[in-house]
Amino acid sequence: MTWSSKFMAAAAALTLTLGTAGFGAAADVVKIGNIEPLSGPSAAVGIQGQKAREMAVEEINAAGGIKSLGGAKLELLYADSKGDPTTGVTEAERMINSEKVHLLTGCWNSAVTYPTTQVAERYGVPFIVPVSVRDTITERGFKNVFRIAAKDSWWTRDQFQFLKDMQQEFGAEVKKVAFVYENGDWGTGFAEGWRKLAKAAGYEVVLDEPYPSTASDLTPVVIKLKRAKPDVVFMTSNAADAILLTNTMAEMKVNVKAIITSGGGHADPSFIAAAGKNAEYLFDIVEWETDLNRPGLKEVNAKFNAKNGQNLNGESVDAYAAMYLIKDVLERAGSLEPGKIREALASTKLCGGDVGLLAYDCIEFDESGQNQNASLVVVQLRQNGETMDRITVWPKNVRRDGYTPVFPQPAK
Amino acid sequence: MLGFIESLLNGILMGSIYGLTAVGLTLIFGVMKVINFAHGSILMVGMYAAYWVVTKTGMNPYLALLVVVPFLFCFGYLLQRFVIKPIFDAEKDVREPITVIIVTTGIWYVLDNLALILFGAEYRVAKTSVTGKMFEFMEMYFLVPKLIGAGITLLCGVYLYWFLKHSRTGKAIRATSLDREAATLMGIKQSQIYNIAFGLGAACCGVAACVLIPFYYVYPTVGVPFDIKAFVIVVLGGLGSIPGAILGGIIIGIIETVGAQFMAATWTELLIYAVFLVVLFVKPSGLFGLRQDF
Numbered sequence: 001m002t003w004s005s006k007f008m009a010a011a012a013a014l015t016l017t018l019g020t021a022g023f024g025a026a027a028d029v030v031k032i033g034n035i036e037p038l039s040g041p042s043a044a045v046g047i048q049g050q051k052a053r054e055m056a057v058e059e060i061n062a063a064g065g066i067k068s069l070g071g072a073k074l075e076l077l078y079a080d081s082k083g084d085p086t087t088g089v090t091e092a093e094r095m096i097n098s099e100k101v102h103l104l105t106g107c108w109n110s111a112v113t114y115p116t117t118q119v120a121e122r123y124g125v126p127f128i129v130p131v132s133v134r135d136t137i138t139e140r141g142f143k144n145v146f147r148i149a150a151k152d153s154w155w156t157r158d159q160f161q162f163l164k165d166m167q168q169e170f171g172a173e174v175k176k177v178a179f180v181y182e183n184g185d186w187g188t189g190f191a192e193g194w195r196k197l198a199k200a201a202g203y204e205v206v207l208d209e210p211y212p213s214t215a216s217d218l219t220p221v222v223i224k225l226k227r228a229k230p231d232v233v234f235m236t237s238n239a240a241d242a243i244l245l246t247n248t249m250a251e252m253k254v255n256v257k258a259i260i261t262s263g264g265g266h267a268d269p270s271f272i273a274a275a276g277k278n279a280e281y282l283f284d285i286v287e288w289e290t291d292l293n294r295p296g297l298k299e300v301n302a303k304f305n306a307k308n309g310q311n312l313n314g315e316s317v318d319a320y321a322a323m324y325l326i327k328d329v330l331e332r333a334g335s336l337e338p339g340k341i342r343e344a345l346a347s348t349k350l351c352g353g354d355v356g357l358l359a360y361d362c363i364e365f366d367e368s369g370q371n372q373n374a375s376l377v378v379v380q381l382r383q384n385g386e387t388m389d390r391i392t393v394w395p396k397n398v399r400r401d402g403y404t405p406v407f408p409q410p411a412k
Numbered sequence: 413m414l415g416f417i418e419s420l421l422n423g424i425l426m427g428s429i430y431g432l433t434a435v436g437l438t439l440i441f442g443v444m445k446v447i448n449f450a451h452g453s454i455l456m457v458g459m460y461a462a463y464w465v466v467t468k469t470g471m472n473p474y475l476a477l478l479v480v481v482p483f484l485f486c487f488g489y490l491l492q493r494f495v496i497k498p499i500f501d502a503e504k505d506v507r508e509p510i511t512v513i514i515v516t517t518g519i520w521y522v523l524d525n526l527a528l529i530l531f532g533a534e535y536r537v538a539k540t541s542v543t544g545k546m547f548e549f550m551e552m553y554f555l556v557p558k559l560i561g562a563g564i565t566l567l568c569g570v571y572l573y574w575f576l577k578h579s580r581t582g583k584a585i586r587a588t589s590l591d592r593e594a595a596t597l598m599g600i601k602q603s604q605i606y607n608i609a610f611g612l613g614a615a616c617c618g619v620a621a622c623v624l625i626p627f628y629y630v631y632p633t634v635g636v637p638f639d640i641k642a643f644v645i646v647v648l649g650g651l652g653s654i655p656g657a658i659l660g661g662i663i664i665g666i667i668e669t670v671g672a673q674f675m676a677a678t679w680t681e682l683l684i685y686a687v688f689l690v691v692l693f694v695k696p697s698g699l700f701g702l703r704q705d706f
Contacts, residue, residue, distance in 0.1 A: 210678045211677035216430075217665075220422070220673065223415060223419050227415045247627070252546070
């Protein structure tokens, strides 16, 4: 750093701390407010999102920042939502009013994203939702909310389609299904979808059980599940309860043909580490998987793993892609004016390149702000030596070469 | 019917472990008249200690009790001596020392966040020799570590009860809890008794941690759900009563497990709080509590 650039940096910092309206024309930084669960029950996934964002922003800044804004650097600001809606809303207000952020991202927990995006909409601040699946987040006619991930009606739709395809492929009979889900917005939203789809498909629902994510003991739920004798269990869980349920189910020898889970806790790396062999044969629906044959995926994942000792997952990939989406949008907007950013967001067609590691080709938003290309894949967990492997099995055209899914799963 | 018995027995097993954490809380309250909001965090510290001991040395988790419990006792002892005592001393002349309660809340936040920084948010499960072992009886399944845990809990409760009734230190603790001033006049060093009581309360968490570790996971805020239950249990069983805490724990365990067989699991949490409120209305002193003069 030369003397003059040091002086410039100091001057810029001074301008910022004094809070004068000194930046507007020539901005030095683009402030991105990130509201994530950095503590509380979903902290694990929030922190992964944080790490992915940081890696992407480091890359973008190292490559010269936003060129159309004179090389402006991206700056990440974090707020811990603790997974709590009220905290999320307060933090959004703070981010917008005190920190004067140009964009907001978050909040992972649908229950937090839903009211928080409302705040952003009121202030006209563009809000990018990497992951939060509740349908209504983009179905309220908001102008400033854009979601990268698929919404939950797509998830449940694909879960049932998957089950149907599996039955056909393996000639197995499925009559009775059970729903076990965390009682937040996310779980109850999924359950609503399942109920409709089960009715349409003619399955008998033998158990429909919400449970509190913070429960210290889930044995009661497992006892109920065992007595209900379902063929297939659909599950929506955060990491802690996913571990508890999976282990207790294996210990109590609950035998079912298949367990179909909904990403989230079941896709969390700490889930596999903690549940170990008990998690084998489980089917998990996710937006992304490390074994997908996508350009650049291996390199980015290797880099992330070297940095953080963990593989990327659906959440972190969406968070990573969100930063490149922001870069693309700002390049095209060429301004930090919210209206311009919003316009650029709405006309996004970001394909391949830096977001090429997503499971689909392009990010493109429909009228409601939903990424219309977002798609899902189903993986099966299999023990492979010491590690538990997540093997893509559905849709059939992306199934890992040479792998035959195990359906129904063997008895415990 | 089998489902009912299975859930009843499972409720008793889990409930007795809840009871053990509540014993620690009730002991600290009984002696110091301090509601220890950091209790769950102390349990968390114990669980991390048990986790590391078990995974690093491959030690049997129940043998680990010999390491973890003294460690937690010292941890509690020093916490009281160096963090809580100064506040107590500063508030000596205040009739209702509220700052101490706030300090325990502070300790809670500090410990939880320290754990988050040091160990990350991952969920850790210790693979021990009893992990996943089931005891099968007429198509009913009971987790072996839960059975052992419940046994250890009862032993601990009995021992602690005996210790307070018959040992010299125990008598001094009881004397202090009955009347601080009189006990001091009799030559009992009050602050020393507080240190020991807090240490014992933490040691109870240490025991609970060791019996939980074979079937439960550890993460920075693992204490919170246990903490909340411990408060309900202590009120239910009677503030300061050890048998009350264990029985209260078993009752909560039964409500939680059996209740879930008749309603959605979400509602059992509500039911627990309903019981809590009813006890407060009908018998504020709890099942075994004495009418206390605060």
